[in-house]
Amino acid sequence: MNAPRTRIQAENRARIAAAALDVFSAEGFRGATVDAIAERAGMSKPNLLYYFPTKDAIYREVLERLLDDWLAPLRALDEAGDPVQEIAAYLDRKIEMARDFPAESRLFANEMLRGAPNMIDVLQGDLRALVREKAKVIRAWSAAGKIARVDPYHLIFAIWATTQHYADYDVQVRAVLGDDGEGRFHDGAAFLRKLFLDGLRPR
Amino acid sequence: MNAPRTRIQAENRARIAAAALDVFSAEGFRGATVDAIAERAGMSKPNLLYYFPTKDAIYREVLERLLDDWLAPLRALDEAGDPVQEIAAYLDRKIEMARDFPAESRLFANEMLRGAPNMIDVLQGDLRALVREKAKVIRAWSAAGKIARVDPYHLIFAIWATTQHYADYDVQVRAVLGDDGEGRFHDGAAFLRKLFLDGLRPR
DNA sequence: CTTTGTCTTGACCATCCGGTAAAATCGACG
DNA sequence: CGTCGATTTTACCGGATGGTCAAGACAAAG
Structure with missing residues (x-):
């Protein structure tokens, strides 16, 4: 079942992955139930388990689907x-991702908080190599x-931290600012551009 | 049982809260089991439940114990x-907390990721008021x-984000940097001071 | 239409987990 | 020491949850 062989398989696996992303990111791995994912994907639990053998397998699939998109802005x-301009553009791309794909960000955050049991190898491998390469550029x-x-390393961390914070x-951001539509993303982006480029000390 | 009446009660409730902080912060609310907390606190599950009626009650207690310390740096x-200097000192205090109390930071992060079901009132109340007050100062x-x-609001968010990131x-930070003892906190603090005060653009 | 492999379902199981009951043990105080 | 409330333990319960099974519904190819 690793490579989808039929149209229905491809569709349903995608629907399951999308549903699982929502549920895992909101509830954490342990808090997410297979039933909840199945319901959100619009199918029965045994049906879902026809496409993925275990809850773990669903989780790993979701993580894998995310990785490339996640690292694209830094790449x-x-x-x-x-x-x-490159750094300003990187900030903008990351803020856009926090706005448009908050579930992805929260899924990663959940995984990090638990100590990245399913990603530690990627972190120490591809991610580390990519960061090292970009650190050299910086x-x-x-x-x-x-x-x-x-x-350069801490600069990259600071960009990750400040942008992902909005997802x-x-x-907390909404509680503090009051409900502002999506203005916080625009204002946050403007602030971050100023912070990263000029800092706070008056010139 | 809300106010400890004996020496043993005060001791055990404190031991339970400390154990619960570790377990909740590492596993999330749902991932933490009462058994795991009890074991870490060095007692049996029913014994633990003699001191706290439910898992929820343990969790709320831990959150409450944290709140004041958590907001102290901003206060x-x-x-x-x-x-x-005030902003530089605030950054330093927050970085120290990330280094010395990472479990506290992770517990809050877990709570935020789930939508703050147990803290939304505090966020919209005390926290919001405190931030508003300090925003005025800034x-x-x-x-x-x-x-x-x-x-000023986004400045505070940026300080929270960058410092808490290290907890x-x-x-991820350790995977990227390689194991560095605790040098990352020192280097991170130095970087953040420079970033927040002067930004990246050459002068 | 029929066949064959794909997909879906309802019923079920075993384990984990939060929580309870009641008996046993401990410890402070007279 | 003896008493009595505080503390701890052993045994247990019921619901939730991950996962299985076997039979039925469906779709594509001849």
């Missing part, structure tokens, strides 16, 4: 572009005087 | 101090030209 950081920008001399801590 | 932001600093004109995403 797109372009050595050849203008450094300041360091070169620093050396060329295009941006300030800062630790992961959405309740 | 300490002093209108009368030097703005730049805005006054901006108006006086002591710091740049930025949205909540600890696995």
